[in-house]
Amino acid sequence: MAFLEIKDVHKRFGYLEVLRGVDMSVNEHQVVCLIGPSGCGKSTLLRCINGLEPIQGGEIKLEGDRVSGPGVDVNRLRREVGIVFQSFNLFPHMSVIENVTLSPTKVLGFSKAEAREKAMALLSRIGLEAKANEYPDRLSGGQQQRVAIVRALAVEPKLMLLDEITSALDPELVSEVLNIVRDLAGQGMTMLLATHEMGFAREVASKVCFLYDGVVHEEGPPEKIFGNPEHERTRAFLKRIIEAGRL
Amino acid sequence: MSDIAAKERVGGALPTLPARTDGLSLAALLFAGFCVLCAWGATRTVASALDHLQIERGAGWSIVFFLVIAATAILFWPAARSWSFSSRARQALSTNNIVEARIDAAAAREWSYLTFGWGATSLVLLAFASFIMANNAGVGKTFFYLPLIAEKWDLVLRAFWNNIKIFVIAEILVLIWGLVVAIARLMPGPAGRPVRLLAIAYCDIFRGLPAILTLYLVGFGLPISGLPDLIVPPIVGLFVNFDGMTAAEIKQFTRIPLTWYCILALTLTYGAYVAEVYRAGIDSIHPSQWAASRSLGLSYLQTLRYVIVPQAVRRIMAPLLNDFIGLQKDTALVQVIGVVDGFNQARMIASNAFNLSAVTIIAIIFVLITIPQARFVDRLVERDQARMRAAS
Numbered sequence: 001m002a003f004l005e006i007k008d009v010h011k012r013f014g015y016l017e018v019l020r021g022v023d024m025s026v027n028e029h030q031v032v033c034l035i036g037p038s039g040c041g042k043s044t045l046l047r048c049i050n051g052l053e054p055i056q057g058g059e060i061k062l063e064g065d066r067v068s069g070p071g072v073d074v075n076r077l078r079r080e081v082g083i084v085f086q087s088f089n090l091f092p093h094m095s096v097i098e099n100v101t102l103s104p105t106k107v108l109g110f111s112k113a114e115a116r117e118k119a120m121a122l123l124s125r126i127g128l129e130a131k132a133n134e135y136p137d138r139l140s141g142g143q144q145q146r147v148a149i150v151r152a153l154a155v156e157p158k159l160m161l162l163d164e165i166t167s168a169l170d171p172e173l174v175s176e177v178l179n180i181v182r183d184l185a186g187q188g189m190t191m192l193l194a195t196h197e198m199g200f201a202r203e204v205a206s207k208v209c210f211l212y213d214g215v216v217h218e219e220g221p222p223e224k225i226f227g228n229p230e231h232e233r234t235r236a237f238l239k240r241i242i243e244a245g246r247l
Numbered sequence: 248m249s250d251i252a253a254k255e256r257v258g259g260a261l262p263t264l265p266a267r268t269d270g271l272s273l274a275a276l277l278f279a280g281f282c283v284l285c286a287w288g289a290t291r292t293v294a295s296a297l298d299h300l301q302i303e304r305g306a307g308w309s310i311v312f313f314l315v316i317a318a319t320a321i322l323f324w325p326a327a328r329s330w331s332f333s334s335r336a337r338q339a340l341s342t343n344n345i346v347e348a349r350i351d352a353a354a355a356r357e358w359s360y361l362t363f364g365w366g367a368t369s370l371v372l373l374a375f376a377s378f379i380m381a382n383n384a385g386v387g388k389t390f391f392y393l394p395l396i397a398e399k400w401d402l403v404l405r406a407f408w409n410n411i412k413i414f415v416i417a418e419i420l421v422l423i424w425g426l427v428v429a430i431a432r433l434m435p436g437p438a439g440r441p442v443r444l445l446a447i448a449y450c451d452i453f454r455g456l457p458a459i460l461t462l463y464l465v466g467f468g469l470p471i472s473g474l475p476d477l478i479v480p481p482i483v484g485l486f487v488n489f490d491g492m493t494a495a496e497i498k499q500f501t502r503i504p505l506t507w508y509c510i511l512a513l514t515l516t517y518g519a520y521v522a523e524v525y526r527a528g529i530d531s532i533h534p535s536q537w538a539a540s541r542s543l544g545l546s547y548l549q550t551l552r553y554v555i556v557p558q559a560v561r562r563i564m565a566p567l568l569n570d571f572i573g574l575q576k577d578t579a580l581v582q583v584i585g586v587v588d589g590f591n592q593a594r595m596i597a598s599n600a601f602n603l604s605a606v607t608i609i610a611i612i613f614v615l616i617t618i619p620q621a622r623f624v625d626r627l628v629e630r631d632q633a634r635m636r637a638a639s
């Protein structure tokens with residue numbers, strides 16, 4: 001049984017149907033990359049898995065347990081499933097350490113000291129312990145995104161959703177963020193990431209899913225998707241990526 | 248006649264050719280002269296008022312008058328500079344030195360504007376001095392009669408203590424009550440709908456009602472309705488043993504002072520304003536902050552408490568202070584239900600003395616208390632931004 005199962009998921013915003021029956025699955029310790037053109041529904045799918053958007057059809061199962069639809073304790077679900085956003089979304093009125101310890105203290109019930117200790121350990125892993133008392137606005141984009149990843153990790157989720165986390169970064173800051181994701185993958189964290197970094201996807205992904213027009217058009221191991229894609233649309237998409245010098 | 252000057256006459260083929268400033272400089276000189284004339288006139292008005300008040304005009308006042316006229320005469324300096332630059336520009340133009348002419352003309356314009364700006368300001372100040380001292384200091388005596396002010400200021404100040412009590416307590420209550428109403432207005436989902444409607448109705452009603460009406464209705468109406476007599480004695484009875492007391496004695500424990508009705512009325516009125524301010528602040532926080540907080544497992548209320556409201560409050564400091572200053576000024580209305588506040592006290596003094604100087608005291612107090620608050624909020628906002636914002 002897959003760790004995360006997505007079956008025939010439909011999502012509408014008014015008359016606009018963004019997801020039209022997405023089927024896919026993520027096994028434990030797998031890193032699955034979602035690729036596809038802008039507006040194909042990658043971010044929406046991740047937000048649905050996290051319960052930030054309700055779905056209108058189909059179901060999402062986490063460890064065999066249905067986590068979509070009415071009656072699901074979303075606050076509980078979100079402890080299992082962390083998400084990191086494209087635009088970091090750190091809390092600007094809190095220092096780095098307060099950002100990271102907010103959820104452990106208020107949701108998981110850790111004491112301040114405990115949460116702080118754990119947060120410092122996480123921060124030192126990404127080399128930002130010196131910035132613990134800075135406010136987000138004083139950090140570079142790359143540093144902010146690393147803090148956002150640590151903030152999500154502090155809840156000790158079983159699954160991490162990464163929503164184009166390097167898209168808003170200057171090129172020279174991308175690698176510091178990707179290195180963390182690489183580390184996480186090495187530690188066996190289960191991850192589902194939407195990304196435009198094809199080289200990175202090729203390197204870390206156990207599986208790549210090409211999302212187009214609200215459905216998964218093609219999926220498979222990265223060698224197959226990037227080396228020998230079956231579908232015309234996948235080929236056309238990758239061709240444009242190569243033309244842009246991104247692969 | 249030079250080539251350039253000829254071109255200028257034909258139709259300004261050169262866009263960089265400076266416009267003539269002679270007229271402007273002349274006007275500046277004349278204006279400076281006019282201001283000095285007005286200064287002399289103002290000193291005459293003051294002098295005759297002093298004579299009328301039988302104040303001995305010694306050398307001191309002569310020096311003051313001289314200084315006023317001399318200070319106004321300083322206006323001749325920028326005016327003269329303007330004139331000399333205009334002449335230089337004229338000469339430069341006649342020798343075809345167009346760049347020089349342009350620079351001089353700009354300087355001439357700048358100096359003449361300086362004359363006009365400072366001249367206009369000094370005219371306003373002179374007019375104000377003349378207004379106070381006109382009609383043999385009639386205005387001055389009516390509003391600024393120093394003996395009355397010296398005699399009565401402590402009485403007014405003591406009555407103003409009532410205003411302070413009312414607005415400090417009301418402001419604390421408004422801060423809490425406004426937030427409660429704002430959150431009620433933002434209740435999500437169909438279940439929150441009736442609560443939202445209730446909150447909207449409350450805001451509509453109490454923002455629409457004039458504060459003076461709310462004060463009147465609450466301050467007179469509630470006691471007449473007898474509702475406090477129904478509610479208060481049982482509550483006080485929990486703490487005080489009424490056994491064997493006469494009705495009058497019980498009343499001593501259970502009477503609600505009128506001041507509290509004022510506080511209630513002002514809280515109701517300003518709670519509606521402040522709720523709207525809170526709501527605007529909360530709405531202004533980007534939805535991504537909600538998403539980030541909820542995605543960390545924080546509940547709706549936790550997200551409001553730790554993420555949204557703290558950021559919103561930082562943004563609404565200035566409009567919040569606006570409403571607080573409004574509230575402070577509206578404490579002058581409490582006299583409609585017979586509470587003796589600073590203004591009421593000042594009015595009584597004014598009608599006894601047939602002189603408004605006591606009202607001037609209260610006016611000055613009202614202005615004075617708001618200034619430190621404004622500076623305090625400025626500082627608070629600056630400090631907060633310095634802490635959170637990047638150094639750039």
